[in-house]
Amino acid sequence: MSEPVTILGLSALYHDSAAALVRDGQIVAAAQEERFSRVKHDRRFPVNAINYCLEAGMVEPDELTAVVFYDDPVLTTDRIVRTLAHSGDKGLAQWLKSAPGLLGAKMRVPQLVAAELGANLPVLFTEHHQSHAASAFFPSPFDDAAILTIDGVGEWATTTLGHGSGNQLQIEQDIHFPHSLGLLYSAFTVFTGFKVNSGEYKLMGLAPYGQPIYAGVIRDNLIDIRPDGSFRLNLDYFGYLDGEGMTNERFAALFGGPPRQAESRITQREMDMAASIQQVTEEAVMAMARHLKTRTGAANLCMAGGVALNCVANGKLLASGLFDNIWVQPAAGDAGGALGAALLVAHHRHDAPRAAAAPGRDRQQGSYLGPELSNEEIAAYLDFNDYPAHRVTDDERASRVAAAMAEGKVIGWCVGRMEYGPRALGARSILGDPRSAQMQSAMNLKIKFRESFRPFAPAVLRDKVADWFEMDADSPYMLMVAPVRPELRIEQSFSTAEDLRAIVNRPRSTIPAVTHVDYSARVQTVDGVDKPDYSDLIAAFDALTGCPVIVNTSFNVRGEPIVCTVQDAYRCFMRTDMDVLVLENFVLFKDEQPAFADSQNWRDEFELD
Amino acid sequence: MSSTEDKLRDFYNAEIAPLQGKVALAPAGPGADEGSYYVTRPEQARMQTDFRAALQTPEDIGAALDALWAGTALAGLGAKLAELSGCIETPEDTGTVSQLIYEMF
Numbered sequence: 033m034s035e036p037v038t039i040l041g042l043s044a045l046y047h048d049s050a051a052a053l054v055r056d057g058q059i060v061a062a063a064q065e066e067r068f069s070r071v072k073h074d075r076r077f078p079v080n081a082i083n084y085c086l087e088a089g090m091v092e093p094d095e096l097t098a099v100v101f102y103d104d105p106v107l108t109t110d111r112i113v114r115t116l117a118h119s120g121d122k123g124l125a126q127w128l129k130s131a132p133g134l135l136g137a138k139m140r141v142p143q144l145v146a147a148e149l150g151a152n153l154p155v156l157f158t159e160h161h162q163s164h165a166a167s168a169f170f171p172s173p174f175d176d177a178a179i180l181t182i183d184g185v186g187e188w189a190t191t192t193l194g195h196g197s198g199n200q201l202q203i204e205q206d207i208h209f210p211h212s213l214g215l216l217y218s219a220f221t222v223f224t225g226f227k228v229n230s231g232e233y234k235l236m237g238l239a240p241y242g243q244p245i246y247a248g249v250i251r252d253n254l255i256d257i258r259p260d261g262s263f264r265l266n267l268d269y270f271g272y273l274d275g276e277g278m279t280n281e282r283f284a285a286l287f288g289g290p291p292r293q294a295e296s297r298i299t300q301r302e303m304d305m306a307a308s309i310q311q312v313t314e315e316a317v318m319a320m321a322r323h324l325k326t327r328t329g330a331a332n333l334c335m336a337g338g339v340a341l342n343c344v345a346n347g348k349l350l351a352s353g354l355f356d357n358i359w360v361q362p363a364a365g366d367a368g369g370a371l372g373a374a375l376l377v378a379h380h381r382h383d384a385p386r387a388a389a390a391p392g393r394d395r396q397q398g399s400y401l402g403p404e405l406s407n408e409e410i411a412a413y414l415d416f417n418d419y420p421a422h423r424v425t426d427d428e429r430a431s432r433v434a435a436a437m438a439e440g441k442v443i444g445w446c447v448g449r450m451e452y453g454p455r456a457l458g459a460r461s462i463l464g465d466p467r468s469a470q471m472q473s474a475m476n477l478k479i480k481f482r483e484s485f486r487p488f489a490p491a492v493l494r495d496k497v498a499d500w501f502e503m504d505a506d507s508p509y510m511l512m513v514a515p516v517r518p519e520l521r522i523e524q525s526f527s528t529a530e531d532l533r534a535i536v537n538r539p540r541s542t543i544p545a546v547t548h549v550d551y552s553a554r555v556q557t558v559d560g561v562d563k564p565d566y567s568d569l570i571a572a573f574d575a576l577t578g579c580p581v582i583v584n585t586s587f588n589v590r591g592e593p594i595v596c597t598v599q600d601a602y603r604c605f606m607r608t609d610m611d612v613l614v615l616e617n618f619v620l621f622k623d624e625q626p627a628f629a630d631s632q633n634w635r636d637e638f639e640l641d
Numbered sequence: 642m643s644s645t646e647d648k649l650r651d652f653y654n655a656e657i658a659p660l661q662g663k664v665a666l667a668p669a670g671p672g673a674d675e676g677s678y679y680v681t682r683p684e685q686a687r688m689q690t691d692f693r694a695a696l697q698t699p700e701d702i703g704a705a706l707d708a709l710w711a712g713t714a715l716a717g718l719g720a721k722l723a724e725l726s727g728c729i730e731t732p733e734d735t736g737t738v739s740q741l742i743y744e745m746f
Contacts, residue, residue: 046745047738075744076734104693106705109722112746113657113715120661127653128646130746133734135726139699144731156692184743188667193679194687202687205679208667209745218743227740262678273666277741380689639737 037382038091040082041374042145043102043163043366045138047073047229050367050452051081052401053089054374057199057384059171061088062401062452064367067596072641073229074593077137077144078370084403093149100156100377101141102163102369107187109134111209119274126275156381158373160186161337164361165203167372168336169196170379171396172359173389178330179203180320183337183365184214191337193320195328199379199386204327210273211264213316214339216255219270219278220309224302225292228278230641236344237486239310240550241535242303247311249286255312261320298485314345318352325354336361336368340511341454343554347513350505362399362509363453371452398508398562400459402450405598410615413598419625421618426565433614434572437465437582441611442479444587446601447565451594455510456586457556458491458566460594460601462610464545464583465573466490471545471583473537478609482590484536489554490546491584493570497557500543500581510556510584516541521551545583556584591638606630645729652725656718663714699726 041052044065052062061084066072068080086093112134116123137144142155158166164181179194179201190212194203221231224238257263267273269283284290292302321333333355340346341364350358361368378384387395407423414421424432433443443463451457462479464471466488476484489510490500498504503514520541541547560567574580587595589608595601598615605613605620606628613620696702703723710716738744 071737073738075738100692105696105702106693106709109702109706110709113718113722114664114666115746116653116657117660117664117715118666121658124650124653124658126746127657128649131649131653132645132729132732134746135699135722136729136731137734139702139723139726140731142697154694155697156694157696158689158692162689185745200688203682204687205681207678208680210667211678215743215745222741228743229738256678258677260677260679264678272742272745275742275746278743376689377692381692 041370043369049078052371053085058387066593093151163369163372164336166376168334177332181337182339238306242307246308260323340364400449401452466543
C-alpha cells in the first residue's frame with residue numbers, strides 16, 4: 033500500500049494565521065491560531081493550530097509529505113519593494129516598520145517551519161489567490177465551476193477569475209494591486225470609524241440604515257468600473273501606498289469632513305457612506321460575475337477572499353440567477369488560505385483525487401474542522417472547580433435547552449468540533465429566541481457588549497427555510513442574505529433623523545431579533561447531516577413554539593476570539609448575561625453557579641474590535 | 642537608535658529610495674483605453690505546478706528576485722535583500738494587526 037499524501041497548509045504573518053491538514057485530498061482538520069492564543073486575528077506563526085492539526089490527524093511532523101505556505105515570498109517581496117520605491121523617501125517609515133517581518137520571517141518560512149516542527153520538511157509556496165481559489169473550488173460540491181476571488185491584496189493580485197474542473201483549477205485573469213475592491217471597502221471601514229479586518233462586517237450591517245447618496249461620488253471619483261467588472265481606483269484619494277493610512281484629506285473632502293472617531297456617535301453620514309459603498313461593491317461583484325459567466329459558461333460559481341464574506345452581495349448574486357449554484361468558502365479570508373494551499377498541493381502536485389461527496393453535499397464537512405471537547409475533560413473541569421452541572425442525554429439536551437430558549441433564556445452552546453472560519457455555526461454559538469423584540473438589543477448590549485445596530489443571524493431548519501425567508505437554497509455557512517417573507521413582516525418606516533437605537537428596537541417581523549432594518553436576514557440553513565445535535569435542538573424548539581428559527585451568534589464578547597476550550601466558555605458565560613451554558617452533555621444554569629471572581633476585566637483583556 | 646534600525650535605514654536610503662521613478666509600480670497591464678482592466682495570464686502561468694520548491698533559504702528567494710528583476714533598475718537587489726535578511730533576527734511578534742491599514746506589507 034502506498035504512503036498517504038499528507039499536506040500541512042499554513043497561513044501566517046499577515047493576519048488570521050491558521051493551519052490545515054489534508055490527507056489524500058480529504059480535509060482532516062483546520063483551525064485558526066486566534067482560537068488558541070486568544071489574540072483576535074493573530075498573525076503569528078500558528079504553532080498551536082499546527083499542533084492541533086497534527087494531533088487530529090495522528091501524524092508526526094516527519095510523516096508529513098510537505099508543508100505549504102499560502103503566499104509567494106518572491107512576488108510579495110517584489111510588490112513591497114516596488115511600492116516602497118514608488119514612495120521614495122516617504123516610504124522609509126513603512127520600511128522600518130515592515131522590514132523586520134519581511135526579512136526576518138517572510139523570507140525565512142522554511143526555517144520557521146523547521147524550528148517549530150523540529151523536522152526538515154520540504155516547504156512549498158502557492159500564490160495567495162491560488163490558495164483562495166483552491167479553498168473555494170476543491171471543497172465545493174461542484175465538479176466544474178467558475179471561480180471568483182476578491183480580497184485586499186495577495187502578492188499582486190487583488191481579484192482573480194478562474195475555472196475549476198475535476199481536481200484541477202486555473203487562474204485566467206487578475207486585477208493587480210494597488211487597484212483593489214477589498215482595499216476600497218476597507219478604506220470606507222476605517223473612515224467610518226471601524227477597524228480594518230474586523231469592521232467590514234459592521235459597515236455592511238450599517239448599510240441598510242442609510243441611503244446610497246454617495247454612490248455617484250464614489251463612481252465619479254474613486255473607482256472606474258468597466259462593463260466587464262474590471263476596475264481601477266483613483267489613487268489620489270488613498271494613503272495606503274505610502275503607509276499613511278487608508279485614506280487622505282482629499283477623500284475626507286469628498287465626504288464633507290474628517291473621518292468618524294472610533295466609538296463616537298454614528299451619524300447619518302456614516303450610514304449613507306455604508307449604503308453607498310455597499311451598492312458600488314455589489315455593482316462591481318455582479319459585473320465581474322457576469323463576465324465570468326460569459327467567459328466560462330459554467331453553471332456554478334465558487335468564491336473566496338475577504339470580499340466573499342460580504343453576504344449581502346452574495347445573496348443578491350444568488351437571487352439574480354446568473355449562476356445555478358453558488359458556493360462560498362466559509363473561511364473566505366486569509367485563514368482559509370491554509371486549507372486552499374494544502375488542497376492545491378494535494379491535487380496539483382500529487383494528483384490526489386477530490387474527496388467523495390454525496391450528491392448536492394460539499395466536502396467542507398460543515399466547516400466543523402476544529403477541536404472538540406470531551407465529556408471526560410468537561411467533567412474533570414467542573415468537578416475540580418465545584419461548578420454545578422446537569423449531565424443529560426442528547427435527547428434531553430435538545431428538549432431542555434429548547435424549553436429554556438422558549439422562556440427567553442440565552443444559551444451558550446459548545447457542542448461538537450469548533451468551526452473553521454469567522455462565523456459560529458452552532459458549535460461555539462450563543463443562541464436565543466428570535467421572536468423576542470428585545471432580544472437583538474439585549475444580546476448586543478448585555479451579552480456581546482457590541483454596537484446595538486448589529487443584526488443577528490437566524491439558523492433555520494433547511495426544509496423550512498422557504499416558509500420563513502425568500503430563498504430555497506442551502507446556506508449552511510451563513511454567507512447568504514435573504515429577505516424575511518413578506519407575510520411575516522411588520523411594515524414600518526423610519527426617518528433619517530431618528531436615533532439608531534430607537535430604530536433597532538422596533539419590531540420588523542414575527543422574528544424581530546433576526547430581521548434587519550431592511551427585512552433582510554443572514555440565513556444559516558441547518559440539516560441533520562453535518563450537525564445533528566444542532567438540528568435536533570432547532571427541531572425541538574420548533575415543536576415547542578411552531579418556529580423552526582433560532583438566533584445564532586458567535587460565542588464570545590466583543591473583541592474576543594470565539595471560545596475554544598471549556599475554560600474559555602465558562603469564563604465568557606460568567607462574564608455576561610447568558611442564562612444557560614451547554615458543554616457537550618452537561619447543562620449549567622447561571623443561577624446555580626457560585627459567584628464568579630473574575631481576575632481580569634474582559635475590556636482590558638480584549639481590545640475592542 | 643538600534644543597530645538593526647540603522648542598518649535598515651541605511652539600506653533603504655542607499656538601495657530603495659533612489660529607485661523612485663525608475664521602476665514601475667505594478668506589472669504592465671492594459672491601459673484605460675483598452676476597455677478592460679483585467680490582466681490575462683499567459684497559459685503557462687495559469688496553473689500552479691512547481692510550488693517554488695527551490696525556495697528554501699533567503700538566498701534562494703534573493704536569487705529568484707534577481708531573476709525576476711533582471712534588466713530593470715531593481716537588478717541585483719535580491720541578493721542584497723537576502724544578505725540583509727541574514728543580519729535581521731526574527732522579530733518577536735506581538736500578534737496584533739494594524740487598526741488603520743490593511744496588512745499588506
